[in-house]
Amino acid sequence: MARFGEGYCWTIRDDPSVCPYIKPEEGHLLSDIENRxxxxxxxxxxxxxxxxxxxxxxxxxFEVFVVLLDEMLSREQRFSSFIKSAExxxxxxxxxxxxxxxxxxxxxxDEILYKALVAFTAGGGLGFNxxxxxxxxxxxxxxxxxxxxxxxxxxxSIWNGINEKNLTVRDLLKxxxxxxxxxxxxFKDILEVMDFDIEDEPFKRLFKxxxxxxxxxxxxxxxxLRAFYKDVPFCAVPLFSHRGRPLGAVLLDNFLTGREVSxxxxxxxxxxxxxxxxxxxxxxxxxxxxxxxxxxxxxxxRLRENQELIMKLRSEAVIGEMVLQLxxxxxxPVVAIAGLARVLKxxxxxxxxxxxxxxxxxxxxxxxxxTLRDFVGFVKTKYISEKSHIDVTRxxxxxxxxxxxxxxxxxxxxxxxxxxxxxxxxxxxxxxxTCIENLVxxxxxxxxKGGKLFIESGVxxxxxxxxxxxxxxxxxxxxxxxxxxxxxxxxxxxxGLGLYTSKEIIEKMGGNIEVSCERGKGCKVTVSLPYVKGKxxxxxxxx
Amino acid sequence: MRKILIxxxxxxxxxxxxxxxxxxxxxxxxxxxxxxxxxILNRESIDLLxxxxxxxxxxxxxxxxxxxxxxxxxxxxxxxxxxxxxNDYTSWLADSYIVKSSDPExxxxxxxxxxxxxxxxx
Numbered sequence: 001m002a003r004f005g006e007g008y009c010w011t012i013r014d015d016p017s018v019c020p021y022i023k024p025e026e027g028h029l030l031s032d033i034e035n036r037x038x039x040x041x042x043x044x045x046x047x048x049x050x051x052x053x054x055x056x057x058x059x060x061x062f063e064v065f066v067v068l069l070d071e072m073l074s075r076e077q078r079f080s081s082f083i084k085s086a087e088x089x090x091x092x093x094x095x096x097x098x099x100x101x102x103x104x105x106x107x108x109x110d111e112i113l114y115k116a117l118v119a120f121t122a123g124g125g126l127g128f129n130x131x132x133x134x135x136x137x138x139x140x141x142x143x144x145x146x147x148x149x150x151x152x153x154x155x156x157s158i159w160n161g162i163n164e165k166n167l168t169v170r171d172l173l174k175x176x177x178x179x180x181x182x183x184x185x186x187f188k189d190i191l192e193v194m195d196f197d198i199e200d201e202p203f204k205r206l207f208k209x210x211x212x213x214x215x216x217x218x219x220x221x222x223x224x225l226r227a228f229y230k231d232v233p234f235c236a237v238p239l240f241s242h243r244g245r246p247l248g249a250v251l252l253d254n255f256l257t258g259r260e261v262s263x264x265x266x267x268x269x270x271x272x273x274x275x276x277x278x279x280x281x282x283x284x285x286x287x288x289x290x291x292x293x294x295x296x297x298x299x300x301x302r303l304r305e306n307q308e309l310i311m312k313l314r315s316e317a318v319i320g321e322m323v324l325q326l327x328x329x330x331x332x333p334v335v336a337i338a339g340l341a342r343v344l345k346x347x348x349x350x351x352x353x354x355x356x357x358x359x360x361x362x363x364x365x366x367x368x369x370x371t372l373r374d375f376v377g378f379v380k381t382k383y384i385s386e387k388s389h390i391d392v393t394r395x396x397x398x399x400x401x402x403x404x405x406x407x408x409x410x411x412x413x414x415x416x417x418x419x420x421x422x423x424x425x426x427x428x429x430x431x432x433x434t435c436i437e438n439l440v441x442x443x444x445x446x447x448x449k450g451g452k453l454f455i456e457s458g459v460x461x462x463x464x465x466x467x468x469x470x471x472x473x474x475x476x477x478x479x480x481x482x483x484x485x486x487x488x489x490x491x492x493x494x495x496g497l498g499l500y501t502s503k504e505i506i507e508k509m510g511g512n513i514e515v516s517c518e519r520g521k522g523c524k525v526t527v528s529l530p531y532v533k534g535k536x537x538x539x540x541x542x543x
Numbered sequence: 544m545r546k547i548l549i550x551x552x553x554x555x556x557x558x559x560x561x562x563x564x565x566x567x568x569x570x571x572x573x574x575x576x577x578x579x580x581x582x583i584l585n586r587e588s589i590d591l592l593x594x595x596x597x598x599x600x601x602x603x604x605x606x607x608x609x610x611x612x613x614x615x616x617x618x619x620x621x622x623x624x625x626x627x628x629x630n631d632y633t634s635w636l637a638d639s640y641i642v643k644s645s646d647p648e649x650x651x652x653x654x655x656x657x658x659x660x661x662x663x664x665x
Contacts, residue, residue: 327624333555338646339562
């Protein structure tokens, strides 16, 4: 409709038939030519055509208008794409700010990963179709949570739902355990097979570069992932602790829309990932802390119990020792009195009148001597030889509790690896404690420059065994031979009764001690003890 | 004459042993500390040592250990008031072990046995 009667359409005033693009409600544009050109003609191909024609037929100067028009349109296009990109960035930024503030108070890993994946998939931001969160532990990466539709139909219903309810990013970021478990259940099968070595591709590359990466259909990746993604490209984003330890990874794709990811978005993903990493590390540390507090509380309770037991054992032993001391101090005078009475008796005439007095002294002294002898027997049975069923594990734990600090000062770290449900042994609690204490002391003393002390236990052939291994210099052969002889010692302090006493105690309990040494590699003392066969016996030997 | 050294911190106990052993024809020397013990051991040729396991300020066990190192040829009879020690530690460095008693029979028997064994060995 370039030509319109005598003139061109863009010069005609007040004729409704002049332009099909003017809507009825835009009637004012019929008379307002200036604004009509701005709002309508500028995008109308007819105007360009008319200007070209005018340039050809009337004046080449019209060509300038054509060039200007072209340039203006192209600038406008660039401008609007710039605006669009700015808008996207603004939205991403908006999601990031909301994610960041909404993650701040969270200490629950489920909630953190939920929010993270919402942020990665929220339409206003990066808007990925689908997202997976994997968590790292012990060199492996395992699928933990996923969010997104399974099919285009589901996608449409999700997006419609969000639009209908007019949900904002802030709404979406609110943690819903219901949605969390529903989504996790929905992706259960794939999450279960997502179990990778941290060295598997693309994770090796991911944690090496430390940046978000795009994985294409030709990249060499774990078969499980390839089978899942097929030809769909996806992004992988690493999650790191502040010390650079891998915490996990997020996998993102646009399997429905096929939208390509821009460079800016990759940068944005990394910023998101940093936020998520910080929150995740905090949560994991908190979890670990809670667990440790639990262990500590339990240890504390046991400590209290054990302290009572130690006190009991110690006090009984002390009473025993005290009584023996007392007996000792009575014994010498009695021996002297009775002994000298015997001497006297021999030296006087048998029929001397003194003889009966001497006999009386002797008799009384011997009575006293016998009483003392019986008393020693009693004390021994009561406090030193009383047998009971002993839980060796408890004895060892008790002992380590006592020794750990002292050992630490010497740079010796005690490591326990004790069998669970070790059967009970029969013996004297205090003696067994002393015996293992001797062995542990020896091992600690064998490492004056520090080292590790391993205490392990187990069950074998009707015996329980306890091994005490040090990382000291080992024992020379000549020393080995004499190890269990009484009074043999290489130490400056001590009577040399330690190992001998231990051996005696263990052998009295029907057990055995063996020492094996390797020069430069330390010593291993293995104690085996028969355990009490009881009703629980079968269960215990199985364990 | 066989020389026996008695190490005990109780003079009256030493007196008992001295009487009993002298009567049997032994020459008896006495010491009440490790210092005295080693003075005598270094000075005299002693055939046997009767040693109390528990002295007032020192342990007879320490003396035993030193004796068996420095004078391994001298047999030792260990005496103690503790009956329990005998049960727990039987084959010690000492050649024999007795529980102190006013009845000297055990001690005399042990001494004779050891000296006889040593005498044959020499």
